[in-house]
Amino acid sequence: MLAELPYDRESVLEYARVWAFQRNPAFINFDKMGGDCTNFASQCIYAGCRVMNYTPIFGWYYKSSSDRTPSWSGVQYLYNFLTTNKGTGPYAETTDISGLEVGDILQLGDEEGHFYHSPVIVGITNEDVFVAAHTYDAYMRPLSSYFYSSIRFLHISGFRKYIPDS
Template sequence: MGRNPRYLDFEHLGGDCTNFASQCIYAGSRVMNYTPTLGWYYNSSSDRSPSWTGVEYLYRFLVKNRSVGPYGAVTDEGGVQPGDIVQLGNRNGYYHSPVIVAVEGGHILVAAHSYDAYMRPLDSYVYEQARFIHIQGARKW
């Protein structure tokens, strides 16, 4: 998949998956939360929130955000829709944030950076646990 030149490619800095997920969420919400440290924003590679590129930080931001910006809730596999996020993990924690692009015939299909993928079946990944974040909306106060 091509890279958006407005954002640094973090592929060689630990992975680009959550940066890609954040770009997708931003494309749908068109609003960032500039709260220092706990917000969700990207101005440059050196001026961004931890939640823009960090798997666990993005999860915490989305499910706890009560202010400006996108917000979500944990759901199960049956409650996902295109635009939602799935995070894959193992016993050491969560490490990957693909974006759900379709649900077809009971199969979840995702797009991702860090091992670029589009319309990849979720069940083709190797992981021990998954959590699903349904993007409920975005506040633009």
């Protein structure tokens, strides 16, 4: 049976705090291969659900640098997976800034609508949203300090996991 479960936002925050300025050796570092931001975002999301989707090509998983899906480390692919996933693993909906919670993801883009950065939300106040990110490592960096032309917000609604029938 496919069960819908709540996303563990506290585990996301703890993971982001620990790994924002260092690299978890369980995952390849993409800094010299186009950037590590979405890899880090996926690691944080995984900390909040502990379930991957092993569907080849269109799923969301990481086994090794040579055995992973594009959605694990690609900005647009992560968006596509999270917003269309009906199977195991995390799923999200696009929202506006008022629908955000800590542990959610935002993606920054250029004027042509090409999204290039996937920070993780680690704090929200009335004045600003604060993020953790890799490539340009950050923790509690104000969103207002970034330069971007477009932005989209992804609220992680939960995750799905197979639970054996009893």
